Amino acid sequence: MSLLELDGVRVRYGARAALDGVRLSVAEGEVVCVLGPSGSGKSTLLRAVAGLTPVDEGVVRLSGRDQRGVPAHRRGLGLMFQDHQLFPQRDVAGNIAFGLRTRRRSRREAAGRVAELLDLVGLPGAERRAVASLSGGEQQRVALARALAPDPRLLMLDEPLGQLDRDLRERLVVELRQLFGRLGSTVLAVTHDQGEAFALADRVVVMRDGRVVQVGGPVEVWRRP
Ligand code: ADP
Ligand code: ADP
Numbered sequence: 001m002s003l004l005e006l007d008g009v010r011v012r013y014g015a016r017a018a019l020d021g022v023r024l025s026v027a028e029g030e031v032v033c034v035l036g037p038s039g040s041g042k043s044t045l046l047r048a049v050a051g052l053t054p055v056d057e058g059v060v061r062l063s064g065r066d067q068r069g070v071p072a073h074r075r076g077l078g079l080m081f082q083d084h085q086l087f088p089q090r091d092v093a094g095n096i097a098f099g100l101r102t103r104r105r106s107r108r109e110a111a112g113r114v115a116e117l118l119d120l121v122g123l124p125g126a127e128r129r130a131v132a133s134l135s136g137g138e139q140q141r142v143a144l145a146r147a148l149a150p151d152p153r154l155l156m157l158d159e160p161l162g163q164l165d166r167d168l169r170e171r172l173v174v175e176l177r178q179l180f181g182r183l184g185s186t187v188l189a190v191t192h193d194q195g196e197a198f199a200l201a202d203r204v205v206v207m208r209d210g211r212v213v214q215v216g217g218p219v220e221v222w223r224r225p
Contacts, residue, residue, distance in 0.1 A: 001064065003028045003186050004049065004154055008058035011044050011210075018044040020210035021058070026154070031180050031187040033197035035221075036207035042190040045207070046156050049188065051075055063153065078152030080143050080160055086131045092118070092142055093127035099149030117145040120179065137168045144176075148183075155180075157189040161196065173199045198222060 004026040011019040018041045026032045034042050047053035049060055051072035060067045062075060078099075086095050096114045105113070111127075118126050121141040131139065140161065147155060160176070161169040177200055180187055191197050197204050198218040206214035206221060214221055 001028065002026065002061075003030075003063060004188065005061040005064075006045075006049070006058065007061070009045075009048060009055055009060060010057035011041075011048055011053055012056050017210050019048060022210070022212055024205060024212060024215075026186060026188055028186055029184050031177075031185070031189070031200060031202045032205060033201035033203075034188065034190045034205045034207055035194060035197040036192065038192060040207040041210040042192075042207055043158055044210075046079075046081070046158055046188065046190055049075075049154075050077055050079060050156060076150075076153045078147035078150065078155040079158075080147040080156070081158045082162065084143070086139055086142055086146075088131050090131065091127065092123070092129045092131065092134070095131060095142055096145045096149055099146040113149065114145075117148055120148070120183075121145045122175065136164050137172060140164065140172065148185075153186065155185050155187045157187065159191055160189060161193075162191075169193075169196065170199075176200060194222075 002025040006022050006024045009019050009022040010017055022045060034045060036042050044053060048055050051067060051070060055068070067075060087098065093111070093114045096117055097110055100110050100113060114127060118124055121144050123138060123141050131142070134142065144160070161172055164172065173196055189200060201218055204216060204218055204221040205212055
């Protein structure tokens with residue numbers, strides 16, 4: 001069954017449609033990358049799914065349920081967005097535990113979960129480190145751990161490696177791919193970088209001017225750019 005379905009989704013900003021009748025589905029355990037130039041509607045798509053931007057027409061369904069009226073924090077999503085920076089005044093554990101705050105847990109349970117997440121993203125033992133002392137790549141790992149913390153049914157990433165240099169991105173893409181495979185995560189990620197999309201995705205969705213213009217496996221999309 002599709003975990004996520006968008007059917008005729010339209011989002012308008014004034015006269016302009018940022019999403020113009022988008023139809024898309026993501027199956028359970030699938031990694032889908034949305035590729036498109038700046039301004040094509042990629043971020044708006046994620047925000048509409050997250051419940052952070054109102055949908056003017058059409059339906060967003062998660063696990064078959066229409067999400068109209070379901071607030072963002074009740075959708076069971078893990079978000080790693082550019083505008084959700086780490087909290088510089090909290091240490092690594094404090095940042096990750098923020099992702100757990102909506103669930104009732106004892107301190108011990110939360111500490112155990114934080115340690116597990118840090119192992120998962122390749123930063124074992126980093127609990128007490130200051131965010132400011134981390135490299136860009138390490139900060140991305142912490143942001144990912146925070147997004148994974150509540151065990152979301154869908155992980156949504158907006159330009160997850162956008163701020164990093166080329167070499168590091170290439171390494172992290174491989175790691176992400178392995179991690180998602182191991183966890184069986186369902187992922188919807190946005191990027192403007194073709195190499196990143198093709199390396200990460202089971203399926204690539206190409207957007208232009210608020211519309212989905214192509215959908216397919218990385219190889220298919222690569223052959224008909
Ligand atoms: P992308 O993520 O692909 O760069 P966006 O989803 O950010 O694209 O933007 C799609 C279109 O919607 C662009 O034309 C952008 O200028 C417009 N847009 C996005 N957010 C807003 C907003 N809050 N107010 C008005 N227009 C917006
Ligand atoms: P509000 O006080 O408006 O309800 P929140 O408490 O949801 O806002 O969020 C506080 C801060 O945490 C904001 O800066 C927001 O951008 C950020 N944030 C919210 N949700 C997440 C998340 N899932 N992951 C990372 N940062 C988040």
